[in-house]
Amino acid sequence: MSRLDRSLIAGMPIFQGMAPADLDGILQKARSLRIAKDQTVFEQEGEAHSFFLLLDGHVRVVKTTPDGQQVIVRYISPGELMGIAHALGRTTYPASAVAAVDCVVLAWPGSLWPEMAASFPNFGSGTYRTVGARLQETQARVVELATEQVEQRVAHALLRLVKQTGRKTEEGILIDFPISRQDIAEMTGTTLHTVSRLLTAWEEKGLVKSGRQKVTVVEPHRLFALAEGQADKD
Amino acid sequence: MSRLDRSLIAGMPIFQGMAPADLDGILQKARSLRIAKDQTVFEQEGEAHSFFLLLDGHVRVVKTTPDGQQVIVRYISPGELMGIAHALGRTTYPASAVAAVDCVVLAWPGSLWPEMAASFPNFGSGTYRTVGARLQETQARVVELATEQVEQRVAHALLRLVKQTGRKTEEGILIDFPISRQDIAEMTGTTLHTVSRLLTAWEEKGLVKSGRQKVTVVEPHRLFALAEGQADKD
DNA sequence: CGAGAACTTTGATCCAACGCAAACTTGACT
């Protein structure tokens, strides 16, 4: 296994304000893994043996219902923790994590969590801040699902992805990993058919450009207005 | 202000395993407040000056959208913390808390949060466990809203309330505070009309008994089956 | 480069649930 350099993680919010020696200590305990596209990092209901930090790539966190329906809980971007079941006092993962593209992750044995949080207070509190932030996002989503129409929900979902992982191109802001109509449907509680119709309609109005597993937001402001419920003229 | 006795809080999970002296220390810094029914404990967007522990009563936590729609995020039962914006690094409350009945709460200045978490590690970690648990519940709700029909969602909501605050009566398990059709609608993302129709239908089948601001679950098992998607015979 | 798999589009139909409207019931307050 190759040696892990502290520069890999030094810039990340979670490790903010930690001494270089501490970073090295943390890295010493980590394994780094390469996860091929469509492979899972961890599996729902599986024994929570590890927790992870995404170094490179994009991962989608998916919950599957007993009857096989899937809901995408969130997308993980580089620098974010995932599989932190241990921090929540769970012994099993509440969702699966699937690589949306080839990924590189760091993994620590879950049993290390308590001592890491204790030895590196910044790491512990950073994790809790992450959990708190996710609670708020998730509650915002509950409000969306409970009060908004599909069109607004899909618009919000795209805007969130743009903010999280948008990459500027000459056409607009591209969502920086392959994402299908089905994926968007699973983020918003609708069907791929409805998403397809919405994207087509938006494309005709010049709000977005989209193709196979690819969405570019051309006019974020108008899409935002739409997300907030103001119907778009023309 | 009356003296607060440590027996008030000694049995609560959050304060588990804390020395009597610590409990006294914590209580010393608390004010106790009486909140009349329908009064707010704290208000969405308001400066997060305090965090709270519910001693007695029931509180509903409500988010209001810009266009005035309301969503009930959760009900708080005695022994639970609320308004812990500070623990999440917020300076403003993300929702309002309204007393569903006359309540008694303890309040601490929000500025005290960091030192309390530091001086009483059990209290700090207990809070984080609470936040983690709420994240999981909230994610479960997202899955519900995204995949289930209204009937299943309402059934799930009632079962959750029964579990949280159910009181046995000779008719069945009563939800132990006044709750209107409108409230149930705001918990499940539907309308009071639909809730009313569902309750009427369930009452005819003998699953529940309900009246003005009152719901009793007569046959939890059958309601559960319904919540899981198995249609109820007859 | 040709075939098949994966993804997307589009049309047609249907229905769960909403929105509106009006009546009814229950409790609270005077």
Next chain:
DNA sequence: AGTCAAGTTTGCGTTGGATCAAAGTTCTCG
């Protein structure tokens, strides 16, 4: 005990999206 407000029920028309069905595209890989 009578009035009013708050909460609930119920009917009816409408509709946003789901579902079903089929064709069209774009990749991938042998």
